[in-house]
Amino acid sequence: MNGTQPEHKTTWNDYRERILRVLTHIQEHLDEALDLEALARVACFSSFHFHRVFAAMTGETLADHVRRLRLEQAAMELRAGGKQVIQVALDAGYGAHEAFTRAFKAAYGVSPAEFRRATGPVAILAAPSGVHFRPGVPLTTFNTNHLTTKVMKVITKKIKPLRVAYLRHVGPYEDVKQTWVDLVKQLSADQQVGKRSMFIGIGHDNPSVTPAAELRYDACITVDEEYEPKKPVELQTIPGGDCAVVKNCPVAKIKDAFQFLYSKWLARSSRELRPAPGFIVHVGAWDTVAPKKQRVDIYMPLQPKRPRNKARQMKIEVRTLEPQRVAYMRRVGPYNGAYGIWLDFMTRLKQDGLPRKDSLFIGVPLDNPKDTPPEKLRYDACVTVDEKYLPTKPVRVRTIAGGDYVVARNCPIGAIAKGYEKLFYSWLPASGRKARKAPSFLVAVNGAEGMPPTFGLTDIYVPLEASNQDWTPGT
Numbered sequence: 001m002n003g004t005q006p007e008h009k010t011t012w013n014d015y016r017e018r019i020l021r022v023l024t025h026i027q028e029h030l031d032e033a034l035d036l037e038a039l040a041r042v043a044c045f046s047s048f049h050f051h052r053v054f055a056a057m058t059g060e061t062l063a064d065h066v067r068r069l070r071l072e073q074a075a076m077e078l079r080a081g082g083k084q085v086i087q088v089a090l091d092a093g094y095g096a097h098e099a100f101t102r103a104f105k106a107a108y109g110v111s112p113a114e115f116r117r118a119t120g121p122v123a124i125l126a127a128p129s130g131v132h133f134r135p136g137v138p139l140t141t142f143n144t145n146h147l148t149t150k151v152m153k154v155i156t157k158k159i160k161p162l163r164v165a166y167l168r169h170v171g172p173y174e175d176v177k178q179t180w181v182d183l184v185k186q187l188s189a190d191q192q193v194g195k196r197s198m199f200i201g202i203g204h205d206n207p208s209v210t211p212a213a214e215l216r217y218d219a220c221i222t223v224d225e226e227y228e229p230k231k232p233v234e235l236q237t238i239p240g241g242d243c244a245v246v247k248n249c250p251v252a253k254i255k256d257a258f259q260f261l262y263s264k265w266l267a268r269s270s271r272e273l274r275p276a277p278g279f280i281v282h283v284g285a286w287d288t289v290a291p292k293k294q295r296v297d298i299y300m301p302l303q304p305k306r307p308r309n310k311a312r313q314m315k316i317e318v319r320t321l322e323p324q325r326v327a328y329m330r331r332v333g334p335y336n337g338a339y340g341i342w343l344d345f346m347t348r349l350k351q352d353g354l355p356r357k358d359s360l361f362i363g364v365p366l367d368n369p370k371d372t373p374p375e376k377l378r379y380d381a382c383v384t385v386d387e388k389y390l391p392t393k394p395v396r397v398r399t400i401a402g403g404d405y406v407v408a409r410n411c412p413i414g415a416i417a418k419g420y421e422k423l424f425y426s427w428l429p430a431s432g433r434k435a436r437k438a439p440s441f442l443v444a445v446n447g448a449e450g451m452p453p454t455f456g457l458t459d460i461y462v463p464l465e466a467s468n469q470d471w472t473p474g475t
Contacts, residue, residue: 012267014413020336021042023065023131027069038343048276048277049273052206053263053273055206057147063209070091076133128145139336154244156245165221166221168218172212173215173217183219184221196222198221199220202238239276241301244271249295261298262300280299281297282295314419316422319461323401324384325398325399327389328381329380329394330380332378333374338379352392365440401438408422410457411458419460435462
């Protein structure tokens, strides 16, 4: 990435990994309907902000990214010659031959039929993220070089709840002027507009996702506690709490400011978004500022800041584990796409009232990626269940063997490989213990906080052969 290194490198890496999971999921399910809510769950973002974070990090809207990959897939299928053009169009998500032809020609410069007859190299479509349709090739990274190198000053500010009178506009955001005129006229007549009034605009929808005719925008002015508006003016309260604020932003730079907030600033800040709309506060009265001089303060709601605890260090200990009965689903493919099986697994378990509060979330990688091709790697997503649970296919049940295990506790997700190295190449030779011929596994420390688990901190379990020797735990 261009520019300086992130101040909070772990947070930046976490955001990249979350978006990479989505990009991988899209590649692996390109022939299926891709639901925004499901993709937001893959990334562990609220659906309220997910598409904005995705667009800021990849340089494409979610819809444009999927559309481009499907056109790239269609181009490969056309050159392969095994399908009729209409079938290729349907597979790419187009209900009509004409719509597919227009889209394909706009992308590749020729019609699908002409493209099929051509013999030259296939043009590579522009992709800010560098991600293209590559069947069977594991996706391990993506580019963020498209992100602006400009640095905007952002402050965090705790605001009180704001009681506002508002009028809602439905339609293109560019057409909100008359809504403001009507609101100011009504509130001025009610003596609610003064020097301390705040003029606030709330855009509820993303123009890159929602059709222009359906965009919702609230023109708001702060009012006192006693004020009761007359229809069509209504009341609402903008919740208080922490916000990231870009102050004194020129109106022409609002889009750039939101991209900066949703990409660079957020990923460096160690903060999380609150599922509430961002809003802009106009600097100066709406009707007294010349258009070219209009400036706004941009507010993005944040979750409360978590108290800083001392970092939990990874430590190694030996534990004796009771046999664990687990429900599980298996995935075959690159390990970096394993998160998708958790989504499907959790959906199926919820139908049975699972998981319970005391359930363990366990990931079992069954193969060594150094020895096994990525497309053949086996991974089991497991959740502990009681003896009464009866699975429904494709969910199955098995028992993870009890006995002695050496455990690397509180291992960050990005350091799992180092955790394994410390166990196998440092701890085992020094301890005199031997690894048992059984799969190791990962237990999500923070599994109960979200569904499915994020495995942000992980305990690594490696099975040991029985030993009569005493061993003193160390780090």
